[in-house]
Amino acid sequence: MKRTVRIKCLNNNLQKEYPLGTTLQQVAEDMNIKLQNPILGAYVNNTLTELSYELYHPKNIKFIDITDPDGMRMYIRSLSFVLSVAVKKLYPHATLRIEHSVSKGTYCSLENIEELQMTEVLEIGDKMRELINADIPFIQKEEESDEVIKLFEDENQFDKTALIKHRGQVYSTYYTLDDYAGMYYGYLVPSTGYLKVFDLIKYYNGMLLQIPKRNQPNELEEIVIQNKMFDIFQEFAEWNRVLKVSNLADINSACNNGKAETLVKVSEALHEKKIGHIADMIDARNHNVKLVLISGPSSSGKTTFGKRLAIQLMVAGMKPLNLSLDNYFVNREQTPLDENGDYDFEALNALDVELFNQQLVDLLAGKEVEIPKFSFEKGERYYDGEKLQMDSDNILIVEGIHGLNPELTHLIPNESKFKIYVSALTSINIDNQNLIHTTDNRLIRRIVRDYKYRKYSAQDTISRWPSVRRGEDLHIFPYQEEADVMFNTALLYELSVLKPLAESILLEVQPNQKEYSEAQRLLRFFSYFRPLLNSDIPPTSILREFVGGSSFSY
Structure with a gap:
């Protein structure tokens, strides 16, 4: 009698017996699962897997498409592999670097090519389309690590061999596409034919890989001009080249060879120098600037940055004052609602913008104002007698997600404002073809901080993250380029x-929790890192805001 296994599909809530060894692809076909877009993978007991996964034990499964965050990651990862193979076929002596996300796409460069031309970018894009139209399968292989190391050494992919050696696994997994090898720390889609929506365009000295919109995957993301953001990425890339640090293997090597202390000190010195430079920029405005606005996404280190900037402003002879936007929330019954009918505390209209502007006008005119307070417990405004007044040496620092939105300070003349965008713009990659997303960097910071200071579990933080990201997309990212200057709070050594x-x-995070898959993804990510003790981190470091031990009060 043939042995079977019971499978429950959460997409249609059906249960069915299948022969042992049945693949997820076969289950999807048998159950006629139809999602809005092609199925890319599935959660099996809350763990992401590929469609080739074979079933030998009872499982709950949920199929996903590109609209799921993991599905989008699979798509982009697979598209990056196609780009890598296209480059190898056309320019075998060039090294592709997939560097960072910018302008709603992924910036890529080619090393060992004198100057990338438009015709070459078009040629690479056409080769990608050729591979995609051929619908070639991505094949996952697992072999002894020594054999995998030799394979990548033969292909001069030493950025990958160092990571395999660090992990110390007996067997290692890699992928092949059309006889070319690649290594990825996440899953790929079944075949190249799934990757119809993309484009590759000339961008600065490299290329921009355009990707689909998550909620409208038949359309490409529209390019958003982010010149300032691109410049800050390039500035740190140049600095990393000077330090001879560009990939994770370089960081691990520094930790192994006793050079981590130098890496910490240089990274922190760069931060201090940049903050001092920003203070000098403000001072150079001939004391016309009276309002410094700091904005940035969650876990960017805005608070510590603001405190360090205040010190540098004092060095320049100014007397900074802080004003919190949290004081200006409207009463709960006036708070706008989101599309789900919940209070939208991140909307601009959740703040009393008119009162805030009028008090700014009065403060800049030298008048004394009584600062409102807000009770989050009662959901209402109150006053406790705290007053604020500015003199000629004072400068006001305001931090908040709406800081760069012109509507927040619409009554204040532009010459009186200095706007700063702060974010953790991760400047190293796992290897040449696997970037580290800045959103992952910030999520990890937040998980550590929330656990330490707010008693939130990783499950709590991960479950809230989509809502946080939604608020950033609506209220922060559209105004990035409004900044007078951008500051990268990421530190080379921090992960x-x-x-x-x-x-x-x-x-x-437990296997029966839906956040388990994301927790496991981050744990796999960390398996490539060598740990570093935090004893050498100075007490003023932005990282101290998350790990503790800061000399600042929060």
Whole structure:
């Protein structure tokens, strides 16, 4: 009698017996699962897997498409592999670097090519389409690590061999596409034919890989001009080249060879120098600037940055004052609602913009104002007698997600404002073809901080993250380029420090929780890092805001 296994599909809530070894692809076909877009993978007991996964035990499964965050990651990862193979076929001596996300796409460069031309970019794009139209399968292979290391050494992909050696696994997994090898720390889609929507265009000295819109995947994301953002990425890329640090293997090597202390000190010195430079920029405005607005997404280190900037402003002879936007929330009954009928505390109209502007006008005119307070417990405004007044040496620092939105300070003349965008713009990659997303960097910071200071579990933080990201997309990112200057709070060494702290928190997420898949993804990500103790981090570091031990009060 043939042995079977019971499978429950959460997409249609059906249960059915299948022969042992049945693949997820076969289950999807048998159950006639139809999603809005092609099925790319599935959650099996809350763990992401590929459609080739074979079933031998009872499982709950949920099929996903590109509209799921993991589905989008699979799509982009697979598209990156196609780009890599296209480059190898056309320019075998060139090194492709997939560097960072910008302008709603992924910026890529080619090393060992004198100057990338438009015709070459078009040629690479055409080769990608040729591979996609051929519908070639992505084949996952698992072999002894020594054999995989030799394979990548033969292809001069030493950025990958160093990571395989670091992990110390007996067997290692890699992918092939048309006899070309690639290594990825996440899953790929079944075949190249799934990747119809993309484009590759000339962008600065490299290329921009355009990707589909998540909620309208038959359309490309529209390019958003982000010259300032691109410049800050390039500035740090140049600095990394000077330090001879560009990939994770370089960080691990520094940790192994006793050079981590130097890496910490240089990274922190660069931060201090940049903050001092920003203070000098403000001072150079001949004291016309009276209002400094700091904005940035969650877990960017805005608070510590603001405190360090205040010190540098004092060095320049100014007397900074802080004003919190949290004081200006409207009463709960006036708070706008989102599309789900919930209070939208991140909407601009959740703040009393008119009162805020009028008090700014009065403060800049030298008048004394009574600052409102807001009770989050009662959902209402109150006053406790705190007053504020500015003199000629004072400068006001305001931090908040709406800081760069012109509507927030519409009564204040532009010459009186200095706007700063702050974010953790991760400047190293896992390897040449696997970037580290800035959103992951910030999520990891938040998991560690929320656990330490707010008693939130990793499950709590991960479950809230989509809502946080939605608020950023609506209220922060559209105004990035309004900034007078951008500051990158990412530190080269920080993920090595966060690794042991985050891992212990992530391990608490249980397999029966829907956040388990995301926790496991982050744990796999950290498996490539060598841990670093935080004893050498100075007490003024932005990282101290998340790991503790800061000399600032929060």
